[in-house]
Amino acid sequence: MASVVWFTGLSGAGKSTIARATEAALLEQGIPVEVLDGDAIRKTFSRGLGFSKQDRDENVRRVGFVAALLARHGVTVLVALISPYRALRDEVREQMESAAIPFLEVYVNAPLNICVGRDPKGLYGKAQRGEIPSFTGLGDPYEPPLAPEVECHTDQETVESSTRRVLEALQYAPRAIKTAATVRAKM
Secondary structure, eight states: OOOEEEEEOOTTSSHHHHHHHHHHHHHHTTOOEEEEEHHHHHHTTTTTOOSSHHHHHHHHHHHHHHHHHHHHTTOEEEEEOOOOOHHHHHHHHHHHHHTTOOEEEEEEEOOHHHHHHHOTTSHHHHHHTTSSTTOBTTTBOOOOOSSOSEEEETTTSOHHHHHHHHHHHHHTSTTOOTTHHHHHHHO
């Protein structure tokens, strides 16, 4: 059984970037891996959900269900999702633990002003113009993890160093991916 790695943080913090780099390193070793990216999920599986707390909670639950399903079938799942509320991330963790699926929470931490400056999708601009109500970090809170397995400060470290730390954490997860050390050595 594979692991679920849950990348959480503000929009623009670098969740998808680190998840994709981790995916590339795992694929290079022939490890089955899938990225569940928040943007792609919202356009497909969770289309129609808005940004209310109830809709965000439903989105996280749906992604957690799919992640567990894939992991039970031997796929390492890298979830890149803002998932702003700690209680829902904890709920997903409990779901994984009850199914004996190793779960790693990765807090992709970048200050709000850095994320607003990056704004790769123009979402902060839309939120500031009132086009996206209750946007995380502006009109709605983000609750950082209290004890993530990995914390990446993307305003201070490179994608490569963040990816390396995620791979190191995977090595020590229960039923860990045994080739993580080999991947790390190649980076």
